[in-house]
Amino acid sequence: MVAYQICVCFTRLTLGGKAEGSIMTEYTVGLRLGKRSQALTIEAEDALIAALKVKHNHPEALISYVRKSNRRGDRRNPHRKE
Numbered sequence: 001m002v003a004y005q006i007c008v009c010f011t012r013l014t015l016g017g018k019a020e021g022s023i024m025t026e027y028t029v030g031l032r033l034g035k036r037s038q039a040l041t042i043e044a045e046d047a048l049i050a051a052l053k054v055k056h057n058h059p060e061a062l063i064s065y066v067r068k069s070n071r072r073g074d075r076r077n078p079h080r081k082e
Contacts, residue, residue: 026069
């Protein structure tokens with residue numbers, strides 16, 4: 001088994017050389033841990049960073065989707081409890 005360590009560091013620079021304020025957006029990340037699936041809401045600059053944050057906290061999880069969160073909280077059609 002090979003272990004990977006991912007470090008994500010982004011700085012956006014303007015023409016003046018100063019870092020501009022990054023706009024954070026909420027993303028919903030769907031993941032599967034063993035036989036259970038979860039949906040987590042993560043605040044990040046973009047979808048890739050949101051997925052990497054989840055993978056960093058849960059390395060054994062399988063990421064199934066990443067999308068922008070909506071006002072409903074992505075709970076309109078909840079899954080049945082098994």
